[in-house]
Amino acid sequence: MTHKITASHIGRVIWSEFKPALLASFWICLLAFPIMTLSINPTNQSFKFSLDRMPYLALGTFVLSILWRFFLKRRAFIGITKAVHQSEGLPEDLRKGPKPSWLTVVKASRYRRQGIYVLLAIMAILPFISSPYTVNVMVTALIYVTLGLGLNVVVGVSGLLNLGYIAFYAIGAYTYGLLNHYFGLSFWVCLPLGGLTATLMGLLLGFPVIRLSGDYLAIVTLSFGEITRLVLNNLTVTRGPRGISYIQPAGFFGIDLNGAPKEFLVNYLRVDPAMDINKIFTYFIILCLVIVTIIFVFRLENSRLGRAWLAMREDEVACQAMGINRTRAKLTAFALGSTWAGLAGVVFASQITFINPASFSFLGSILVLSIVVLGGMGSIPGVILGAIVLSALPEQLRFFSQYRMLLFGALMVLMMVFRPGGLIQSTREVYIHKTNGNGKGDGNGTARLEALTGAPKPEATGERP
Amino acid sequence: MSAGLDKGAGANAAGTGTGSGSGCVDPILSTVGISMVFGGLVALNSVDLSIERGSITALIGPNGSGKTTFFNCVTGIYKPTRGEVILYPALDLPSKSLKGLPADVITHEGLARTFQNIRLFNNLTVLENVLIGRHTRMRAGLWGALTRNRKTRAEEAAAIERSYGLLVTYGLDAMANELAKNLPYGAQRRLEIVRALATEPKVLLLDEPAAGLNIAETAALRDLISDIRENEKVSILLIEHDMNLVMKVSKKIYVFDYGRLIAQGPPDEIQKDPKVIKAYLGED
Ligand SMILES: Nc1ncnc2c1ncn2[C@@H]1O[C@H](COP(=O)(O)OP(=O)(O)OP(=O)(O)O)[C@@H](O)[C@H]1O
Numbered sequence: 196m197t198h199k200i201t202a203s204h205i206g207r208v209i210w211s212e213f214k215p216a217l218l219a220s221f222w223i224c225l226l227a228f229p230i231m232t233l234s235i236n237p238t239n240q241s242f243k244f245s246l247d248r249m250p251y252l253a254l255g256t257f258v259l260s261i262l263w264r265f266f267l268k269r270r271a272f273i274g275i276t277k278a279v280h281q282s283e284g285l286p287e288d289l290r291k292g293p294k295p296s297w298l299t300v301v302k303a304s305r306y307r308r309q310g311i312y313v314l315l316a317i318m319a320i321l322p323f324i325s326s327p328y329t330v331n332v333m334v335t336a337l338i339y340v341t342l343g344l345g346l347n348v349v350v351g352v353s354g355l356l357n358l359g360y361i362a363f364y365a366i367g368a369y370t371y372g373l374l375n376h377y378f379g380l381s382f383w384v385c386l387p388l389g390g391l392t393a394t395l396m397g398l399l400l401g402f403p404v405i406r407l408s409g410d411y412l413a414i415v416t417l418s419f420g421e422i423t424r425l426v427l428n429n430l431t432v433t434r435g436p437r438g439i440s441y442i443q444p445a446g447f448f449g450i451d452l453n454g455a456p457k458e459f460l461v462n463y464l465r466v467d468p469a470m471d472i473n474k475i476f477t478y479f480i481i482l483c484l485v486i487v488t489i490i491f492v493f494r495l496e497n498s499r500l501g502r503a504w505l506a507m508r509e510d511e512v513a514c515q516a517m518g519i520n521r522t523r524a525k526l527t528a529f530a531l532g533s534t535w536a537g538l539a540g541v542v543f544a545s546q547i548t549f550i551n552p553a554s555f556s557f558l559g560s561i562l563v564l565s566i567v568v569l570g571g572m573g574s575i576p577g578v579i580l581g582a583i584v585l586s587a588l589p590e591q592l593r594f595f596s597q598y599r600m601l602l603f604g605a606l607m608v609l610m611m612v613f614r615p616g617g618l619i620q621s622t623r624e625v626y627i628h629k630t631n632g633n634g635k636g637d638g639n640g641t642a643r644l645e646a647l648t649g650a651p652k653p654e655a656t657g658e659r660p
Numbered sequence: 661m662s663a664g665l666d667k668g669a670g671a672n673a674a675g676t677g678t679g680s681g682s683g684c685v686d687p688i689l690s691t692v693g694i695s696m697v698f699g700g701l702v703a704l705n706s707v708d709l710s711i712e713r714g715s716i717t718a719l720i721g722p723n724g725s726g727k728t729t730f731f732n733c734v735t736g737i738y739k740p741t742r743g744e745v746i747l748y749p750a751l752d753l754p755s756k757s758l759k760g761l762p763a764d765v766i767t768h769e770g771l772a773r774t775f776q777n778i779r780l781f782n783n784l785t786v787l788e789n790v791l792i793g794r795h796t797r798m799r800a801g802l803w804g805a806l807t808r809n810r811k812t813r814a815e816e817a818a819a820i821e822r823s824y825g826l827l828v829t830y831g832l833d834a835m836a837n838e839l840a841k842n843l844p845y846g847a848q849r850r851l852e853i854v855r856a857l858a859t860e861p862k863v864l865l866l867d868e869p870a871a872g873l874n875i876a877e878t879a880a881l882r883d884l885i886s887d888i889r890e891n892e893k894v895s896i897l898l899i900e901h902d903m904n905l906v907m908k909v910s911k912k913i914y915v916f917d918y919g920r921l922i923a924q925g926p927p928d929e930i931q932k933d934p935k936v937i938k939a940y941l942g943e944d
């Protein structure tokens with residue numbers, strides 16, 4: 196037997212690659228035939244038939260299909276070579292952990308602290324030099340960051356698929372909307388109340404669904420989301436589909452921000468005169484909320500409770516065998532995740548001053564879930580990036596108007612195939628062995644460990660592995 | 661439900677226990693007439709078994725004879741259909757019934773186990789796996805996690821120290837920051853045992869720890885088991901198919917077949933027991 200590569204051999208390989216692409220192309224053409232060939236002329240109510248667009252569709256599908264197959268092959272190949280590399284020098288190799296991509300380097304970098312300060316400074320200046328429209332988009336993005344981080348606790352960390360998350364956001368928003376509308380309660384009173392109401396609702400929903408997992412949990416939470424929306428739509432207190440308007444923006448010690456403070460800002464800091472200063476204030480409120488959320492979620496993840504959630508996500512049986520009360524862990528995750536949605540909801544109501552049930556559709560839940568999945572399940576920086584991408588992207592894609600959702604869907608599919616761990620994959624806390632003064636651990640189990648990424652303690656030697 | 665169940669321990673081939681139902685002088689854990697029925701299948705049939713304090717006891721038997729089911733019943737993964745599980749925490753302390761308690765409470769009471777098919781927390785690091793084992797011995801709740809107050813920090817530091825100490829003692833410290841799923845198979849088995857030890861168990865239940873290990877790894881495992889017994893003051897119940905290992909480490913062996921105990925005794929007796937030979941080799 197010889198292994199000469201003949202022309203017919205190459206031909207066969209090419210054919211084996213092209214055949215599926217051709218099939219895909221043919222299939223799409225068939226499916227899209229009526230939409231692509233027939234167009235309605237509304238003026239004289241007649242159909243127009245034309246095959247003009249079909250070649251483009253066929254060719255486009257074919258090329259995409261080839262690319263798709265190529266990248267899949269490449270990915271499989273990379274996977275194999277990686278596995279081979281790993282199985283070689285195992286223990287030595289393993290100490291290094293996963294190969295750092297530029298995204299993971301962000302987390303472990305020794306300049307992280309400085310990076311955060313710079314980022315905070317930029318975030319603080321940004322609203323004063325932006326247009327009112329940009330500030331609005333930024334507030335929305337930050338609300339989604341909060342939502343994403345909250346849902347991340349439920350889905351990413353604890354592994355409980357919640358498809359009705361937006362309901363808790365609605366509950367927060369309506370808590371403020373209703374209390375403000377009927378009783379004139381202020382934002383600052385309603386912020387904790389909104390969070391609390393959402394938590395209670397989370398617990399309330401949590402008790403019956405706690406025995407469910409996986410698909411069942413997803414279905415029940417999905418229904419809960421829809422029920423909440425329908426209830427809001429049909430109750431008279433909530434004013435049904437008309438919603439609640441003229442909700443007060445957050446107050447600042449009773450000072451009218453659009454009076455003297457605005458004059459000052461416009462005159463001395465050259466802030467856009469069209470700016471509603473209340474929006475800037477809302478921006479800072481949500482920014483603080485995001486910062487607090489990040490700190491809390493980070494602390495949770497590296498705590499006894501957070502590890503219990505992670506263990507539950509990883510293996511429900513083993514987690515119980517480790518002494519974790521699964522029911523309690525699930526309930527706290529569910530309720531706590533809802534708290535953030537409630538808080539975000541209150542801010543949302545104060546931002547747009549008008550809420551109605553349509554703002555809280557199933558699509559909202561899906562969007563927040565996409566943020567978590569796209570960003571990286573269980574990864575805080577990932578979720579932040581995901582929220583920014585997914586809340587800013589649709590704004591940028593307005594240009595494509597009707598194809599927006601299509602592009603969005605395609606993006607998600609591509610992500611799941613080529614980077615299932617999300618944009619920034621979650622990395623676990625790294626602990627380094629702290630040398631005991633003389634450069635050696637005593638090896639008797641009394642070695643001190645410190646979190647690499649945690650706050651450096653005064654006595655830390657500052658060395659990195 | 662009790663269709664195929666013997667009534668009481670009298671009919672049990674191994675029912676040689678003294679009145680108390682425990683076959684040894686100073687048991688740490690014993691079961692009395694424990695039975696488990698799945699639909700029509702009697703997976704465990706009135707098993708009386710006891711583990712002597714501080715000893716290594718082995719559980720052997722052909723595939724499907726109910727060994728893992730026994731573990732699941734004792735550790736609260738399954739609720740036994742009938743029977744009692746009793747823990748004797750210390751000579752001067754009253755005994756406790758573990759029957760029907762949830763798995764996490766049983767772990768808290770001092771039973772820890774490994775699984776036949778390794779169940780690690782794959783996407784967490786080796787150190788975190790062990791830290792989760794410390795869960796029952798820690799107290800911090802939501803408030804502590806959010807405020808990260810002095811008490812929580814101290815507790816956390818102690819837990820990390822303790823966990824890392826275990827990794828050092830049992831030779832896994834070099835991989836402390838590696839994800840559990842990336843460990844070689846032998847190290848995964850070892851980690852599962854260390855994770856169970858982190859719960860500070862009184863009784864450690866190992867389900868086929870040598871399954872899938874090569875000869876060298878099995879030898880290392882044998883040393884590990886002896887080390888554990890010396891270091892940790894823990895009694896061990898071991899399911900194992902590797903007869904060489906079982907005969908070397910265990911003081912007493914129980915033999916299961918079709919959900920019943922068919923023999924019990926020290927290794928040399930068991931090796932010669934015709935009932936055991938028959939169970940393993942089939943009718944002749
Ligand atoms: N959850 C369950 N539902 C139904 N039947 C079960 C269940 N768990 C175990 N069984 C049955 O109980 C019997 C005993 O199984 P078990 O896993 O305890 O055997 P084993 O002694 O551990 O065997 P092996 O050596 O193969 O691990 C088997 O027939 C098994 O099919």
Ligand SMILES: [Mg+2]
Pocket residue numbers: 727728729776
């Ligand atoms: Mg088994």
